[in-house]
Every structure is written in C-alpha cells, then in structure tokens.
Amino acid sequence: MHAISYTRFGAAADVLEPVTLPTPDPEPGEVLVELAVSGVNPSDVKARAGTRPGVVKPAFDRIVPHSDGAGTIVAVGEGVDTTRIGTRVWIWNGQWQRAFGTAATHICVPVMQAVPLPDAVSFETGATLGIPGLTACHAVFGGGEVMGKTLLIQGGAGTVGLLAAQLAKWGGAKVITTSGATGSEAATNAGADVVLDYGAEEMADQILAANNGQPIDRIIEVEFGLNIDTDAAVIAPNGTIAAYGSAKAMTAELNFGPLLFKAATIDIILIYLLPKPERDAAIARLHAALADGALHCPVAQVFALKDCAAAHKAVEAGTRNGAILLDTTA
Incomplete structure (x- = not known):
C-alpha cells in the first residue's frame, strides 16, 4: 500500500x-x-x-x-x-x-x-464524521436534548463549530456563535441565529444581549483558557460548558466563585475516549441528521x-x- x-x-x-x-x-x-x-x-x-x-x-x-x-x-x-x-x-x-x-x-x-x-x-x-462530527454531536447533545435551549458556540466558524451549529438548530435550539470576520458568513450559513465577533469588547454583555438578557444554557467551547471568564459570566445556573479545546491557553486560570454560584458543570471532551454508549448515541444522531438533510x-x-x-x-x-x-x- x-x-x-x-x-x-x-x-x-x-x-x-x-x-x-x-x-x-x-x-x-x-x-x-x-x-x-x-x-x-x-x-x-x-x-x-x-x-x-x-x-x-x-x-x-x-x-x-x-x-x-x-x-x-x-x-x-x-x-x-x-x-x-x-x-x-x-x-x-x-x-x-x-x-x-x-x-x-x-x-x-x-x-x-x-x-x-x-x-x-x-x-x-x-x-x-470522526473527530469533528462526533465532537460536535457530543458537545451539543452530551447533556440531553436541546429543544428550546440557547447554545453558545465559541469558534463557530471552525469545522466542529459549523457542525455543532447545524446539529443544535436541528435539535431545536437557539444558536449564538462567535467567530472572526472571515468566518461570519460561514457561521450564518450553518444556521446560527446570531454571530458575534470574538474580538469585540465586552463580549459577555454582547452575548447576553443576543439572548434577550438571559443566560446561556450550554456553551460549546474551543478555547477554554481564553474564554472561561466570559463563559462563567454568561452561563445559566446549572448550565454546562462543554470544552473540547484550549490550544491558545493550555494552562487555564479560572475564578471559582462565579462558577460555584452558578453550579456550572465543566465537561471536558476528548472524543477519542468517549465510552461506547455515548459514541453509539452520537453516531446514531449524526446519521439521523444526515438522513434529514440537516447536516452539511x-x-x-x-x-x-x-x-x-x-x-x-x-x-x-x-x-x-x-x-x-x-x-x-x-
């Protein structure tokens, strides 16, 4: 070969x-x-x-x-x-x-x-469908159904982010994404309801404003170390931060207090180690979304x-x- x-x-x-x-x-x-x-x-x-x-x-x-x-x-x-x-x-x-x-x-x-x-x-x-697809699917649905919830997808123009936006919309969620200027159109085409520039000032305020002042139920996070303060500020009580990357700041510093008083869950995702039941569920969801024409x-x-x-x-x-x-x- x-x-x-x-x-x-x-x-x-x-x-x-x-x-x-x-x-x-x-x-x-x-x-x-x-x-x-x-x-x-x-x-x-x-x-x-x-x-x-x-x-x-x-x-x-x-x-x-x-x-x-x-x-x-x-x-x-x-x-x-x-x-x-x-x-x-x-x-x-x-x-x-x-x-x-x-x-x-x-x-x-x-x-x-x-x-x-x-x-x-x-x-x-x-x-x-392997690393990007399974990561996106588990990040969106790893905590259950998302119908009627609001999801924030940090880095919404990356491959995982684009797939996550489509899957979240298919699941009935409102989707807010962040991206650079060059990725805004791609994120919008993926179904994001709101696309914010991740380099803007007062990002937490912009995220909350995009959700009518309400906190975010679930966050899909590509840069945990850079964004944890913003995530902690906008996450809803008992919400989840599903983090699959932190390339730009592998040694993250976080303030425990805001996360504690939100009872926030930090779910660190390494798709290689996903247990079989969760992987089988993600595979089934990916195939269902493809069959419905909801995933490109x-x-x-x-x-x-x-x-x-x-x-x-x-x-x-x-x-x-x-x-x-x-x-x-x-």
Missing part, C-alpha cells in the same frame, strides 16, 4: 514522506478498508509536530498519521461477517494509540471502528495523498472554514 509517514517530530515538509508498505491482513475481529479519503485534523498536526504535552518522541518507530477517513471494506478477519466486504464505511480513531492511520491507501481497524456509511453520503463527508459537512480543500505536507500546513494556518482532506486515490 502507499502511505505518508513520519519517524520523528518536526515540520510537515521536513518529516512527512511517502512510503510503500505491505498491505496488512486483517486480524480476527478486524476489517481491511481501501480508503478513498483521509481527514486531516488539528490533533493530527499537533501529534506530528510533537506539541502534545509530555510527549518527547513518537510512540512508534514509524507512524502513518490521521484518525479519520472513509472507504470500502475489501477483506475481513476471522469472526467478521463476510457480507461486510464491499460495505462503504467511515473510520473513527484510525491512528489513536496505533501506528498506522488513514494517510494511506489501506487501513486495518477493529470492525466496530468501521461504521457503515449511508449510500447517499459521500466519502468526503464520511471523512469528517463543509470542505475547505482536498489535497492528493502525496501533498499531505501541504494539507498539514493548511490546517496549521487556522484560517479555513471547513475540513481539510486527502484524496488517497490520487
């Missing part, structure tokens, strides 16, 4: 290299997927760069990056129903705690990590497999409104 891999941390152009590796045979309980598309996420880029806290060297001698992807099952291991061969699937946790991910023409994964992809859903969409997974750019380094750079730039993908057939 053809793949992109690295053996050391560093800049994408310096460490990512094309390789030809033996196509793996599926072990018992596994399936072999011929990939069509690989998703490139910020977590993949950080892992390759060596910026994860406490990690000083790659966990394996050679790593094929990326956890998300979509393709077709072409072989199955012992114990897997042979009728799965030919099934279109999307992949989650492709490279989580494993050496070989989806930046390749093929991948072997446990059968439960190859989710049947509805016929009407493209491989490009399938490759966004925006794609910013598609690169050929050989241009994986350029795809990583596009993610690092941080100015995209949608997913960065690899065409693993090109």
